[in-house]
Amino acid sequence: MKFSVMTLFPEMIDRVLNESIIGRARKKGILSVECFNIRDYTQDKHRRVDDYPFGGGGGMIMQCQPIYDCYRALTEKNANKPYTVYLSPRGNVLTQKKAKELSQLPHLAILCGHYEGVDQRILDEIVDEEISIGDYVLTGGELPACVMIDCISRMLPGVLAEESSYEEESHYNGLLEHPQYTQPRVWNGREVPELLTEGNHRLMEKWKREQSIAITKKMRPDLIRRPIPDDKRLRFMKEEDRPLYLEMATAFYNTPGVLHTIPQEHIHKTFDNILSGNPYLNAYMIQFEKKVAGYCLLSHTWSQEGGGLTVWIEELYVRPEFRGHKLADKALRELFNLYEDTACRYRLEVTEDNRIAKKIYYRLGFKGLDYQQMIKE
Numbered sequence: 001m002k003f004s005v006m007t008l009f010p011e012m013i014d015r016v017l018n019e020s021i022i023g024r025a026r027k028k029g030i031l032s033v034e035c036f037n038i039r040d041y042t043q044d045k046h047r048r049v050d051d052y053p054f055g056g057g058g059g060m061i062m063q064c065q066p067i068y069d070c071y072r073a074l075t076e077k078n079a080n081k082p083y084t085v086y087l088s089p090r091g092n093v094l095t096q097k098k099a100k101e102l103s104q105l106p107h108l109a110i111l112c113g114h115y116e117g118v119d120q121r122i123l124d125e126i127v128d129e130e131i132s133i134g135d136y137v138l139t140g141g142e143l144p145a146c147v148m149i150d151c152i153s154r155m156l157p158g159v160l161a162e163e164s165s166y167e168e169e170s171h172y173n174g175l176l177e178h179p180q181y182t183q184p185r186v187w188n189g190r191e192v193p194e195l196l197t198e199g200n201h202r203l204m205e206k207w208k209r210e211q212s213i214a215i216t217k218k219m220r221p222d223l224i225r226r227p228i229p230d231d232k233r234l235r236f237m238k239e240e241d242r243p244l245y246l247e248m249a250t251a252f253y254n255t256p257g258v259l260h261t262i263p264q265e266h267i268h269k270t271f272d273n274i275l276s277g278n279p280y281l282n283a284y285m286i287q288f289e290k291k292v293a294g295y296c297l298l299s300h301t302w303s304q305e306g307g308g309l310t311v312w313i314e315e316l317y318v319r320p321e322f323r324g325h326k327l328a329d330k331a332l333r334e335l336f337n338l339y340e341d342t343a344c345r346y347r348l349e350v351t352e353d354n355r356i357a358k359k360i361y362y363r364l365g366f367k368g369l370d371y372q373q374m375i376k377e
């Protein structure tokens with residue numbers, strides 16, 4: 001991947017990104033970083049690149065001309081018009097997800113502002129997206145550029161020793177990382193948790209997941225109950241949905257994740273009860289781009305242990321042609337918001353080997369139960 005940085009301080013970028021893991025990856029040719037000094041493109045005889053703001057206010061504003069000519073040199077040299085980001089405290093805050101998205105690009109151009117910022121017209125002319133590295137203000141875009149390039153680069157194949165290194169870290173799966181320990185086993189009277197030294201991989205993985213969820217809940221509860229960014233995914237079912245609901249529910253009972261099929265009349269009966277407002281039931285259609293992409297069937301019970309309403313996620317199904325958009329994940333998050341003030345817990349059943357579904361549920365904060373389930377009909 002290539003990064004082209006437009007800056008007034010190219011040495012700052014180069015120095016930071018020539019060290020350690022990113023420096024080595026540059027040497028290996030996995031990524032390249034080229035800097036364009038905006039000052040080299042000014043037409044001002046005193047090499048100025050900024051001027052006072054119209055309308056008053058403190059500080060200086062970087063002018064359009066030097067940035068535009070710099071950008072033209074960049075696009076001519078590379079014979080393309082790369083996706084262009086302006087680093088700015090008012091941009092979308094950089095997240096692991098955004099960095100992963102940007103890491104798919106072959107070429108990224110980055111504009112670093114300085115002083116009080118840059119003339120809006122150049123942003124309107126060349127910039128595709130504004131990105132901030134956090135809700136605070138720095139003196140220039142160079143450090144944010146290094147932060148963003150570092151974060152994107154370590155997700156490029158070959159940069160880290162093992163790809164899983166970043167997949168297991170904080171934020172990749174929406175959770176923060178569990179605590180880590182190394183030698184010695186006892187330091188300053190503090191011991192490494194015994195379980196991590198015993199070598200039982202299943203227990204260690206369980207411990208890590210539980211710690212991860214507990215730490216996220218404590219430090220960043222907003223990550224677990226994140227507001228849903230897109231338009232609403234869920235809507236109530238209507239009579240017209242009956243044929244599609246029947247089709248989807250039948251398909252759901254034929255998926256490998258379900259152990260038993262059921263008689264068709266159960267599906268009809270459930271749909272009738274949903275529409276008649278049975279208080280034990282609730283159901284939603286999952287929508288994507290104004291089409292029905294799946295459904296979710298819920299039932300309500302009371303839990304003394306949980307201290308209130310328990311929502312059972314009875315069925316959650318996404319039609320094959322809509323998979324790959326994280327709709328199950330988004331639908332569940334929306335559901336948690338809908339029940340935020342009423343439910344104290346959610347329950348569901350999942351087969352031992354349904355790894356994909358389990359990954360989603362763990363990511364959303366579910367954990368296994370110590371109880372075995374029993375049934376009488």
Ligand code: SAM
Nearest residue numbers: 087088089113116117132133137138140141144
């Ligand atoms: N006047 C601007 C404002 O209030 O939004 C702040 C300008 S700041 C002092 C100078 C430059 O630093 C910006 O143009 C931007 O490129 C960079 N910068 C500062 N804080 C940043 C942040 N949190 N994320 C990304 N870039 C930032």
